[in-house]
Amino acid sequence: MHVLLFEDDLDLGQAIVNALRQEGLSVLWHRTAEGAQGLETTGIDAVLLDLGLPRVDGMDLLRGWRRAGWLVPVMVISARAELPQRLAGLDEGADDYLPKPFAMAELISRLRALHRRQARQASERWRIGTLEIAPRDNRVWVDGEPVELSGREFQLLEALARSPDAVVSKSALGRRLQPLGDPLEGSVIEVHMSNLRRKIGAHRIRTLRGVGYQLIA
Structure with missing residues (x-):
């Protein structure tokens, strides 16, 4: 499973990378939205997106991806934990929304659930x-x-x-x-x-x- 991570916090980002790799997942980590420029989505299984990125709001990234027809599952990971904020993220195209702080075990479990859901939508043969x-x-x-x-x-x-x-x-x-x-x-x-x-x-x-x-x- 290949995961893209957008998270500007150095400690949290490194902890997520370490946890995913320990589970056998490959991960590419960007600390700014610049990593999304010219992004090749083929082969990417999921995106972990922090909304509080420097200079560019993560919600704007999410809107742009969905308007461009990008169908890769996106899980928002954000300190914006109020119900209206979570609903807004889901309405803009997020497939899941995990408020910070969170347990790494829950993050990994939700990622695997997203991947299974995507696989079920694929053609059987x-x-x-x-x-x-x-x-x-x-x-x-x-x-x-x-x-x-x-x-x-x-x-x-x-x-x-x-x-x-x-x-x-x-x-x-x-x-x-x-x-x-x-x-x-x-x-x-x-x-x-x-x-x-x-x-x-x-x-x-x-x-x-x-x-x-x-x-x-």
């Missing part, structure tokens, strides 16, 4: 020719037979399947597979792509040299 993908369960079938993929192999296949017949560049795949921090290196993608081809059939993935990869029926 995608069908591309005789290839079937269950994104919620990380399962794949070829010609009706189950195929075992590694985590990276499934991420690659899912990224291609989200845009069937479209060409996805290697750099875009690198960002999708590792949305927080540096993108996955091209040489690593090539290794996983080779293994994926071997498992689902090399003819299903077309390589356009210098352009990217395309999943075909």
